[in-house]
Amino acid sequence: TGSGLTVTSLEVDTSSSVAAGTYPFTVTATDGTISRQASGTLVVIQAPALHISPTILTFPMQTVETTSSPQTVTITNSGGATMTLSVSIDGANPLDPNFAMTNNCGGSLGAGQSCTAAVNFTPTITGSMSGAIYVDANTPDKIRQYVNLTGTAEGGLLQLSTSTLNFNTQIYVGQTSAAQTVTVWNTGTIPINFSGISIRGANAADFAAAAEPECSAGGQLKVGFGCAINVTFAPSASGTRTATLFVADSVSGSPQSFSLSGPASPPDFTIGTTPGSPSDATVAAGRTATYSLTLAPLGTLNQPVTLSCPVASSFGTCTISPSSVTLNGSGSQNVTVTVTTRAPSLAAPRDPAPPNLPPNVWWVVLMAFGGLYLLAGWAARLARFGKWWLPGSLRTITHTFPHRTVWLGLILLAVTLWVSCGGGGGSATPSSPGTQAGNYGITVIGTSGNVSHSTLLTLTVK
16 A cells, blocks of 8 residues: 555465565556556465366266276376375265276375376166265365266176075985076176076086076077076985086176085885775685785886785785885886785584483483383394284394394484483584784885885775
């Protein structure tokens, strides 16, 4: 201020090379006729100044799961003093997987120095994405500056319906399981091309995969579509079997993979009634029942199976034809079980005990013997004097065999009494009742090596 001239504001542009200090100045103002001057003092201090170029990074179309070429940003300290700074990417989400940054700025920049930050774009999904680089410095205004990041992604994204296939149903060595399916989806923005599928690992030969045409070598899967890979399990040995299936395609990170596993049981067999054949029968004692059984291999069983059906001797007999079969690992075989029950049998008649007759009966017997004796004597006299009125045959007998006539009468009397009193032997009685009436279980056992199985048949005896 001076000589009527007042300076209300003054802007001085200095360079970073101007040394700090006090600098006098004079301001002259004139309207062409009158000139006025004002003088003052300029105080220069050294301070950092932040300059960034460029302030926007735009990445061209990038395929999903691939990484772009880096783009760089230059950060400069255009001030006259050392600048402390920090450089970060996406301060609100530092773990954003779409953009990645490296820089050589360290924690400070001297006056007039520069550093660079390099940014890569690796999209994980399709579409447009954005981010930012943030720079904080100790400038006088302390205002954060930033660089905007933008990028667009396209490409095929492959998604599997599962990462593991477990064949948990019981599978025997030599058998082939039902197929399990893995579905492959294209969730990206461009078609996916396939170059093949393969199975590798410790037990790779125990698994097989068949893919639909779109997923097979040379196939292409359109955006939004899926295709199936069917996997089967055919173990060659018992125990837990494992492998890994690989899918080779045009998606970044190819080949994709998922694990395969399954438990395998050693070869075995089954035994049971033949389909359509009954497992029960009803017979009378002494009759025979027949059953039809079927033996089938589980897996690659290829060895004999010995059959038996133990029953008590008092019940009857049980036979199996044939009593041993050899399963060939693929087909079943039938056998016939014959169960014969025991019929009741009779014993020889027993010798009778002497009749226990009351005393009165014995008196009648003695009187009968006496009468016969008298009759025999009378008959002898008649024979001697030749009574003409006797029949011819009786005269001959009494004349020729008088004593035999007496004995014949006695024998006839004794036989009559013996029979009438229960003589002549007892009636025949059963020596064995045979198989008793009731329900019986017949167990048929099949044995092959250290493996044994059985089935139960039912027999009703009337």
